Amino acid sequence: MSEKKPSLWLRIYSILVYGFIYAPILILIIFSFNTQKLNVHWEGFTFHWYGVLFNDAQIILATRNTLLIALVSTLVATIIGTMAALAMYRYRFPLYNASETVMYIPIVIPEVVMGISLLVFFVMINFNLGLSTITLSHIAFSIPFVALVVRARLHGYDKSIDEAAMDLGANEITTFRRVTLPTIMPGVLAGAMLALTLSLDDYVITYFTAGPGSTTLPLRVFSMVKTAVTPEINALSTIWVLIIFILLLIGQIVQRKKA
Amino acid sequence: MKKIRVFCFVLLVLSMILTACSGTKKATTLNLYAWSEYVPQQLLDDFSTKYGITVNYDTYSSNEEMLAKLQAGASGYDVIVPSDYTVAIMIKQGMLETIDTSKLANFGNLDPRFVNRDYDPGNKYSIPYQWGTTGLVYDNILVSSEPKSWSDLWDPAYKDRLVFLDDEREVIGMALEVLGYDRNSTNPDELNQAEQKLIELKPNILKFDSDAPETAIISGETWAGLVYNGNASLALAEDSNVAYICPTEGCTIWFDNLAIPKGAPHMDTAMLFLDWVLDPQQSILITKEFPYSNPNKAALDLLRTDDPALYESYMAFSGTNPDDTFLANTKPIVDVGEATAIYDSLWTDFKSK
Numbered sequence: 001m002s003e004k005k006p007s008l009w010l011r012i013y014s015i016l017v018y019g020f021i022y023a024p025i026l027i028l029i030i031f032s033f034n035t036q037k038l039n040v041h042w043e044g045f046t047f048h049w050y051g052v053l054f055n056d057a058q059i060i061l062a063t064r065n066t067l068l069i070a071l072v073s074t075l076v077a078t079i080i081g082t083m084a085a086l087a088m089y090r091y092r093f094p095l096y097n098a099s100e101t102v103m104y105i106p107i108v109i110p111e112v113v114m115g116i117s118l119l120v121f122f123v124m125i126n127f128n129l130g131l132s133t134i135t136l137s138h139i140a141f142s143i144p145f146v147a148l149v150v151r152a153r154l155h156g157y158d159k160s161i162d163e164a165a166m167d168l169g170a171n172e173i174t175t176f177r178r179v180t181l182p183t184i185m186p187g188v189l190a191g192a193m194l195a196l197t198l199s200l201d202d203y204v205i206t207y208f209t210a211g212p213g214s215t216t217l218p219l220r221v222f223s224m225v226k227t228a229v230t231p232e233i234n235a236l237s238t239i240w241v242l243i244i245f246i247l248l249l250i251g252q253i254v255q256r257k258k259a
Numbered sequence: 260m261k262k263i264r265v266f267c268f269v270l271l272v273l274s275m276i277l278t279a280c281s282g283t284k285k286a287t288t289l290n291l292y293a294w295s296e297y298v299p300q301q302l303l304d305d306f307s308t309k310y311g312i313t314v315n316y317d318t319y320s321s322n323e324e325m326l327a328k329l330q331a332g333a334s335g336y337d338v339i340v341p342s343d344y345t346v347a348i349m350i351k352q353g354m355l356e357t358i359d360t361s362k363l364a365n366f367g368n369l370d371p372r373f374v375n376r377d378y379d380p381g382n383k384y385s386i387p388y389q390w391g392t393t394g395l396v397y398d399n400i401l402v403s404s405e406p407k408s409w410s411d412l413w414d415p416a417y418k419d420r421l422v423f424l425d426d427e428r429e430v431i432g433m434a435l436e437v438l439g440y441d442r443n444s445t446n447p448d449e450l451n452q453a454e455q456k457l458i459e460l461k462p463n464i465l466k467f468d469s470d471a472p473e474t475a476i477i478s479g480e481t482w483a484g485l486v487y488n489g490n491a492s493l494a495l496a497e498d499s500n501v502a503y504i505c506p507t508e509g510c511t512i513w514f515d516n517l518a519i520p521k522g523a524p525h526m527d528t529a530m531l532f533l534d535w536v537l538d539p540q541q542s543i544l545i546t547k548e549f550p551y552s553n554p555n556k557a558a559l560d561l562l563r564t565d566d567p568a569l570y571e572s573y574m575a576f577s578g579t580n581p582d583d584t585f586l587a588n589t590k591p592i593v594d595v596g597e598a599t600a601i602y603d604s605l606w607t608d609f610k611s612k
Contacts, residue, residue: 123332212290213315223295223318
């Protein structure tokens with residue numbers, strides 16, 4: 001690669017694109033320190049809203065719910081999604097094409113439709129709505145995403161490596177653990193990250209499948225925005241952005257170390 | 260086979276974690292489904308401590324959202340907070356439990372003016388929680404002459420100086436009243452005339468905002484607007500020149516109510532909670548925190564000694580305590596049934612012009 005500098009226009013264009021994405025977030029962060037409750041214009045600097053946030057029992061409960069649902073659903077969806085991808089890669093069976101198409105339907109189906117159908121389903125089988133129904137729903141919509149990512153990783157996968165491992169005496173489980181899984185790990189992790197993000201900020205499906213005592217952060221924030229936009233919401237968003245930023249940073253460092 | 264066993268084990272553990280977390284059901288729980296920022300946390304905490312009842316407070320952001328969810332069959336909620344017209348719809352569809360007000364020791368605390376309203380005669384299914392009006396707010400200093408009627412807003416001097424709620428029933432209803440029709444009209448001809456009238460007003464409307472229209476008044480960006488009394492109260496808190504009136508043609512009155520959905524799992528706890536909210540000691544917490552009007556007369560009497568400054572400002576402001584002439588000029592919004600579709604299409608058409 002030559003050390004050619006990008007043209008002026010490309011640079012201006014890039015700055016504009018970055019600005020378009022990040023300027024609103026920056027403004028949001030700045031206004032989380034605003035003293036004015038209505039947050040119309042800048043009045044003065046304060047940490048007050050962070051105090052309010054950490055004492056807001058509803059927000060804390062919602063955060064707990066959100067993290068719990070996200071972690072459990074990500075774990076289960078990653079396991080099932082990876083297994084599905086492996087099965088689709090290894091075996092040919094009757095209705096292979098049909099089952100492949102059906103598996104990806106949740107990706108394209110409008111969220112509202114999926115939300116309502118899940119709600120009607122849970123009500124029909126008399127399943128009490130709550131954390132468990134939200135988690136099950138999140139697992140359901142995350143599986144195809146994980147499967148899709150893992151399958152992409154499997155695309156160039158050489159079956160003969162597995163066969164070689166087994167020739168050398170490893171049984172199926174050892175082969176999977178020591179050979180297959182490490183090879184597809186980046187795909188599995190990427191799928192898990194995707195599932196985690198989807199679960200963390202899902203609103204529509206969560207809204208339909210939520211029951212008493214299972215309000216998640218997105219549900220909570222959305223209903224707060226409707227009635228009272230205070231800098232508390234900005235403070236909450238700032239903390240989220242910060243956490244995600246730190247996670248990304250850690251990810252980068254880990255990758256660099258590996259390389 | 261071993262793999263399957265491991266997988267089953269993982270699933271089992273996960274389901275155990277899940278049930279452990281969702282299974283924090285004590286002997287008594289109250290599942291409250293209400294608007295967010297609408298029930299004071301202290302009121303709930305005190306209720307929990309006093310009776311040893313766990314309160315789950317889940318939130319929705321519109322009547323329609325709550326209604327859609329309950330209609331689809333979501334259950335488990337003990338107390339909901341529907342607005343007046345939603346109460347009427349839910350009664351019609353048999354979605355509410357009857358409330359025996361004789362069993363509520365504190366029911367008598369309510370101002371007789373705000374019980375037994377048309378949407379629920381005899382309060383068989385609901386009790387008022389908070390109420391308010393939708394009227395005309397304006398900044399005394401900015402307007403050249405104080406508006407008295409809605410039709411004053413058609414004055415070209417208001418070009419780009421009005422903020423309106425993004426609410427089809429309120430805005431179209433206002434135009435209907437300016438034309439001398441009923442604000443709940445279902446007559447397509449009258450509705451079309453209302454739209455034409457509104458199109459004439461369009462150049463004056465700077466923006467539609469239901470979430471925080473008060474900000475446009477406080478910043479001075481707009482001079483007047485059609486807002487809820489709560490918005491007017493918030494605007495007044497930041498800007499003492501703000502006035503709030505019910506224009507000559509009339510304005511809207513609304514009630515949010517406590518009700519118990521059909522099949523509520525904890526009926527007795529729900530009744531206990533209703534009575535708790537009507538207790539003046541608890542009810543003043545609501546007024547201290549939220550800028551709407553309190554239908555609880557005993558609570559306002561208590562507020563006089565408890566927080567004289569707040570009582571003064573509550574009583575003095577037409578947004579929280581409208582006088583009888585103001586109230587006589589108010590009318591509720593009622594469900595228009597099939598005509599809702601006409602309202603929807605007129606509103607979309609009007610906004611796109």
